Amino acid sequence: MATVRPMTFQISIRNTLFPLLVLAVRGISAQSAPAPPSTSETMVVLGSATPVPLAESPRSVEVLPLQGKSLAAESPQDFLRQDSSAFLEERGAGGGQADIVLRGGSFEQTLVLLNGFRINDAQTSHHNLDLPVPLEAMHSIQVLEGAGSTLHGVDALSGVVDFLTAAPDHDSVFLRAGEGSFESNEETLLAAATRGKWSGRATAERNFSTGFMADRDYRNEDASGESWSASRFGVTDLLFAASDRAFGANQFYGDYPSWERTKGWFAAARQELGSHTVAAFGYRRHTDDFVLFRDDPALYENNHIDGSWQASLRHTLNLPANSLLLMGLEADGDSIQSYNFSGGVRSFALGIHARNRGAGYVDFDWNPPNRRWNFSAGAREEIFSGGAQAVFSPELAGSLRLTHQLKLRASGGYGFRIPTYTDLYYADPTTLGNPHLKPESAWSGDGGADWAPSSRVTLSVTGFYSQQHDTIDYVKSATVPNAYLPASCEINGVQAANVWCADNLNGLHFAGVESTFTWIPAKSQTIRIAWTGLHGAQSALHGLESEYVFNYPVENIHATWTATLPHNFAIINAVQLAQRYQQTVYPVWSATATHDAGKIRPYLRLSNLSNTGYQEISGVNMPSRTIMGGIALQFGE
Numbered sequence: 001m002a003t004v005r006p007m008t009f010q011i012s013i014r015n016t017l018f019p020l021l022v023l024a025v026r027g028i029s030a031q032s033a034p035a036p037p038s039t040s041e042t043m044v045v046l047g048s049a050t051p052v053p054l055a056e057s058p059r060s061v062e063v064l065p066l067q068g069k070s071l072a073a074e075s076p077q078d079f080l081r082q083d084s085s086a087f088l089e090e091r092g093a094g095g096g097q098a099d100i101v102l103r104g105g106s107f108e109q110t111l112v113l114l115n116g117f118r119i120n121d122a123q124t125s126h127h128n129l130d131l132p133v134p135l136e137a138m139h140s141i142q143v144l145e146g147a148g149s150t151l152h153g154v155d156a157l158s159g160v161v162d163f164l165t166a167a168p169d170h171d172s173v174f175l176r177a178g179e180g181s182f183e184s185n186e187e188t189l190l191a192a193a194t195r196g197k198w199s200g201r202a203t204a205e206r207n208f209s210t211g212f213m214a215d216r217d218y219r220n221e222d223a224s225g226e227s228w229s230a231s232r233f234g235v236t237d238l239l240f241a242a243s244d245r246a247f248g249a250n251q252f253y254g255d256y257p258s259w260e261r262t263k264g265w266f267a268a269a270r271q272e273l274g275s276h277t278v279a280a281f282g283y284r285r286h287t288d289d290f291v292l293f294r295d296d297p298a299l300y301e302n303n304h305i306d307g308s309w310q311a312s313l314r315h316t317l318n319l320p321a322n323s324l325l326l327m328g329l330e331a332d333g334d335s336i337q338s339y340n341f342s343g344g345v346r347s348f349a350l351g352i353h354a355r356n357r358g359a360g361y362v363d364f365d366w367n368p369p370n371r372r373w374n375f376s377a378g379a380r381e382e383i384f385s386g387g388a389q390a391v392f393s394p395e396l397a398g399s400l401r402l403t404h405q406l407k408l409r410a411s412g413g414y415g416f417r418i419p420t421y422t423d424l425y426y427a428d429p430t431t432l433g434n435p436h437l438k439p440e441s442a443w444s445g446d447g448g449a450d451w452a453p454s455s456r457v458t459l460s461v462t463g464f465y466s467q468q469h470d471t472i473d474y475v476k477s478a479t480v481p482n483a484y485l486p487a488s489c490e491i492n493g494v495q496a497a498n499v500w501c502a503d504n505l506n507g508l509h510f511a512g513v514e515s516t517f518t519w520i521p522a523k524s525q526t527i528r529i530a531w532t533g534l535h536g537a538q539s540a541l542h543g544l545e546s547e548y549v550f551n552y553p554v555e556n557i558h559a560t561w562t563a564t565l566p567h568n569f570a571i572i573n574a575v576q577l578a579q580r581y582q583q584t585v586y587p588v589w590s591a592t593a594t595h596d597a598g599k600i601r602p603y604l605r606l607s608n609l610s611n612t613g614y615q616e617i618s619g620v621n622m623p624s625r626t627i628m629g630g631i632a633l634q635f636g637e
Contacts, residue, residue: 137203150395158415218246225239264286
């Protein structure tokens with residue numbers, strides 16, 4: 001295999017250099033993929049064996065470019081709001097604790113990846129978006145909507161979100177500093193270099209605030225270093241990242257003035273072994289220190305330490321008729337040590353546990369040279385330690401281009417998730433885990449059309465359906481007799497009323513429609529409107545209250561107007577209209593003004609200009625109108 005400079009491994013909307021994504025996400029070298037796309041195409045790495053142009057993907061995938069746009073956002077998850085099928089449940093500002101819901105599935109049913117490596121937290125899915133890599137180090141986000149367990153494994157029940165980095169192609173230094181409402185402050189340092197067959201990037205950032213209300217202060221710190229080098233074997237990608245987040249957690253988990261601090265680090269290595277094989281290994285360690293009453297930590301405190309490892313080996317075979325077969329083996333495991341402290345006495349909280357699993361999978365992709373249609377079929381077998389039953393996950397997907405402007409697509413598959421340690425073992429006066437929980441699963445399918453009548457107008461519409469089994473949720477009842485409560489609500493043989501109890505629910509199904517309309521009325525302007533409507537089956541609760549399953553939005557609209565002004569100034573106006581199940585619709589209007597070129601780059605972000613009082617999670621207020629402004633210095637562009 002001919003060596004290539006790592007700096008060529010980049011991908012963007014305007015300049016597609018796709019080999020890095022092949023390396024970093026799917027683990028396949030450029031020589032094993034079809035012919036390179038044109039420079040105007042965006043490549044998709046989720047839901048297929050090899051990267052394919054977005055216009056040819058048979059799956060519903062959203063690609064959100066980040067490079068050059070970091071001044072317009074506070075955290076990477078802010079960009080997810082552009083996808084109306086992705087509902088972000090934030091507990092506050094600063095990019096701290098947040099959950100993501102895809103197509104009505106619970107926040108636990110979304111798999112979060114970083115360059116294809118699993119980030120999902122074994123302790124609790126509330127930490128799945130506890131990303132250790134700073135925003136400025138990221139290149140793009142890709143969102144796969146619908147089941148993705150065939151290629152991506154456990155937890156990909158309602159979708160997959162992959163945060164991607166990319167190798168730099170020149171030496172540069174980036175500095176940023178800003179201040180804003182509620183004594184907020186943000187700072188970033190990035191340094192990138194290229195030397196022959198090597199390139200690397202080091203990034204660090206922090207942001208902090210006294211909070212928009214009592215006990216809602218935060219301090220976030222992240223740092224990462226990543227290097228790419230080419231040799232006769234192929235490209236080697238090494239990543240190390242760490243994070244430290246402390247925040248007031250007032251009302252986060254009930255009516256308590258709580259405090260929480262999470263710390264973690266992540267290390268990953270990916271190595272090409274020739275042109276058709278890639279090996280990868282990653283390790284994540286995460287700690288969570290939770291204090292129930294901030295002013296009296298001795299009253300009740302939890303301390304959790306969890307670790308997870310993952311390894312994979314993937315190989316591709318080029319077959320006749322422009323088809324390809326991907327074969328993969330994966331192994332991963334997680335463990336936890338968890339204690340609580342009450343009145344100075346230490347005892348087990350979640351306890352000490354560990355589990356492992358292994359998987360093998362195949363995926364066949366057929367892409368005729370004329371690109372009129374494509375077809376893929378895959379299957380995965382996942383085996384769990386401890387004698388648990390194996391899980392089989394099949395998937396089918398295909399697309400048909402009727403005309404140059406119109407493409408039809410459809411997909412169907414199986415997704416599953418195993419309980420977190422919190423689901424299984426947590427207990428306090430208001431919440432009870434359930435060690436007898438079964439894994440949850442879902443069959444889902446979708447069909448849609450992508451229409452581009454001109455270079456200025458595109459429209460995408462997708463209908464989807466999901467039938468879930470053994471859905472994991474927390475239920476309680478303060479209004480019906482205790483006899484209606486599940487057995488998991490028993491404490492010492494007596495059923496406890498008004499306590500959230502983990503249980504498996506059946507009979508849940510969700511159906512909906514998602515659509516995206518993009519119009520470019522002028523070269524300097526873009527209007528984008530995304531809408532998702534969703535309907536779920538509430539009868540599965542049988543009169544009980546649900547803590548998480550029915551927090552989904554029945555309507556979610558995100559409209560954006562982007563204008564590029566002279567001298568590289570850009571203005572973005574964004575309005576979200578959301579209505580959670582059985583809640584009142586609320587609007588949130590935000591705007592940004594940035595200067596995205598030159599050495600000096602001022603920026604201004606205005607959040608919640610409508611000053612809307614709203615909650616994305618019941619009982620947790622979101623910030624009022626917020627202003628953040630600052631300046632960035634770019635050297636070596």
